[in-house]
Amino acid sequence: MPAKQERRLRIGVLGAGQIAQAAHFESCTKAANADLYAICDVAEDLRERMAITHGVEKTYDDYDKMLADPDLDAVVIATADAFHVPASIRALQAGKHVLCEKPVGVTVEECLELKAVVDRAGKVFQVGHMKRFDAGLQAAKSFIRDEMGEMVALKAWYCDSTHRYPMTDAVQPLIVTSANARKPSPNPKADLRRYYMLAHGCHLIDTARYFAGDIVSVNARLSERAGIWCWFVDVEFASGTLGHLDLTVQVRMDWHEGFQIYGKNGSILGKTYNPWYYKTSEVDIFREADGATHRVLGADGHFYRRQVEGFARTILDGAVMEGADIDDGLASVRAMIAIARSAESGRAVALADVTGGV
Secondary structure (H helix, E strand, O other): OOOOOOOOEEEEEEOOOHHHHHHHHHHHHHOOOEEEEEEEOOOHHHHHHHHHHHOOOEEEOOHHHHHOOOOOOEEEEOOOHHHHHHHHHHHHHOOOEEEEOOOOOOEHHHHHHHHHHHHHHOOOEEEOOHHHHOHHHHHHHHHHHHHHOOEEEEEEEEEEEOOHHHHHHOOOOOOOOOOOOOOOOOOHHHOHHHHHHHHHHHHHHHHHHHHHOOEEEEEEEEEEEOOEEEEEEEEEEOOOOEEEEEEEEEEOOOOEEEEEEEEOOEEEEEEEOOHHHOOOOEEEEEEOOOOEEEOOOOOOOOHHHHHHHHHHHHHHHOOOOOOEOHHHHHHHHHHHHHHHHHHHHOOOEEHHHOOOEO
16 A cells, blocks of 8 residues: 555544445545544444544544534545435535545435535535546546547446355455444335445446436336346437446346447447455457557556545645546436336436436
């Protein structure tokens, strides 16, 4: 890991559950330009165990008390989806920068409310679409921007696997749980169609938007057979690029995620791994100019840490934000809702027309 810089962002993490334990605590600790300053969680047993494990300076059982700490610069919102918007608003109103887990919200209306607060606050707000910090995807983005010319078509797929848990249990840290943890009501997993779209669909949509830009409308089909939820989505991009997305949970094979892009001066083929392997995507970039394929190694595959470092650079150095902003987060939520409405109605749905939630 790179050496710590003298000037660092002091971050407090709200929530000490699975995503914080598997990603955010370590990322803040390892980041060159940030520190894990505080942990806030209502579950005392979990909070104190995490504090000892990661050596934080402060712990809080009350979110507003953490936000009142003048030494705290920013917060990572690592709670359940239902808490993202209210927790983000409170942090922004307290004058803190925010890195909020994805999806940024669960309805259009609450995302618009958050956007209004972000626009007024004058603080950095970033959504945790960490795949934007995958070196392979970044290499593809650079080729699209600088060399590829007009994009003709994009296909992308995100297929979770029945074998993901035995495979990730072997590489993830032991996840500590607490009977005192605060949980949303109702249970988010009670409606698997909604849960899978929010948990996985937002990754697929953000990857497509990262490469091809704004989505205007979607036309989706959904199959629920043999314990598999499969969405095939035809996408209209504002650029005129032809798009197709495949979201399938859970395939009877290894984790299957990637993308294929056709452009005027070349093409791109990407294979993305289960995120908990921290392995850079294998992205083959074919340049028509030299008739050769190029692939970045991406030795540093810790995209969660790279995400924190990018967030800190924007705040400390005024760097251009590399991650997803509030508009990206809102667009992702709109797209998920539009896909759900299209699958229900059998018709194309414009993102600008959707309201409510998935």
